[in-house]
Amino acid sequence: AQSVAQPEDQVNVAEGNPLTVKCTYSVSGNPYLFWYVQYPNRGLQFLLKYITGDNLVKGSYGFEAEFNKSQTSFHLKKPSALVSDSALYFCAVRGEIGNAGNMLTFGGGTRLMVKP
Amino acid sequence: DGGITQSPKYLFRKEGQNVTLSCEQNLNHDAMYWYRQDPGQGLRLIYYSQIVNDFQKGDIAEGYSVSREKKESFPLTVTSAQKNPTAFYLCASSLGTSGSLPDTQYFGPGTRLTVL
Numbered sequence: 001a002q003s004v005a006q007p008e009d010q011v012n013v014a015e016g017n018p019l020t021v022k023c024t025y026s027v028s029g030n031p032y033l034f035w036y037v038q039y040p041n042r043g044l045q046f047l048l049k050y051i052t053g054d055n056l057v058k059g060s061y062g063f064e065a066e067f068n069k070s071q072t073s074f075h076l077k078k079p080s081a082l083v084s085d086s087a088l089y090f091c092a093v094r095g096e097i098g099n100a101g102n103m104l105t106f107g108g109g110t111r112l113m114v115k116p
Numbered sequence: 117d118g119g120i121t122q123s124p125k126y127l128f129r130k131e132g133q134n135v136t137l138s139c140e141q142n143l144n145h146d147a148m149y150w151y152r153q154d155p156g157q158g159l160r161l162i163y164y165s166q167i168v169n170d171f172q173k174g175d176i177a178e179g180y181s182v183s184r185e186k187k188e189s190f191p192l193t194v195t196s197a198q199k200n201p202t203a204f205y206l207c208a209s210s211l212g213t214s215g216s217l218p219d220t221q222y223f224g225p226g227t228r229l230t231v232l
Contacts, residue, residue, distance in 0.1 A: 004158075009156070032218045034220070036223075041226070041228070042225055042226065043120075043122075043206055043223035043224050043225045043226050044159075044206065044208075044223040045223070046220055046221075046222060049220060051218070090158060090159070094218045103161060103164070103174075104161075104218075104221065106151075106158040106159040106160075107158055108156055108157060108158040109156075109158055
């Protein structure tokens, strides 16, 4: 079975400071990893994904994520946070093996609060 | 959210009633999904469909039903058998390309269902 953990329910950061939202995973075979963002009462917006290749993936709105196979992590990062980045962030994983469809498993979400 | 519409945005249901949530996409995607979102639990997969006239149960299908008569549409019915239906429901779609690599899921704006 595949699983995702987002160990922090909330992350607080001051505007202009770097931010990190943590994600660890467990899958069979190679992982395929995704980050989504959700604003209040809205659907999820795709930020970035790791399929293969470079461990550092760049995505929308200045976000990036680093895939670390040995630590089974895929942390989301941004060099300088904006107040408008405040939202709920979800990490998702799909394993290479034993997954008949395109089924993603989502983490519980991390609320990012960026203060002016 | 562009390309995937969900209606209504808010829905109120009396106990014992069936209700149907609409999901339409104009992205020419083959695959469509329904998720349920509860606070602190992330997203859980209810049903998914990889092609017209075919669908499979997800992790929490009990008390729900779907149909996929058209490529663009994937309505979800919440039946009276669903004991705790109050939640935020999200529809998603993806290209559904064949092969082992995952394609990105794109989400609609969601429907908030409340049981009175």
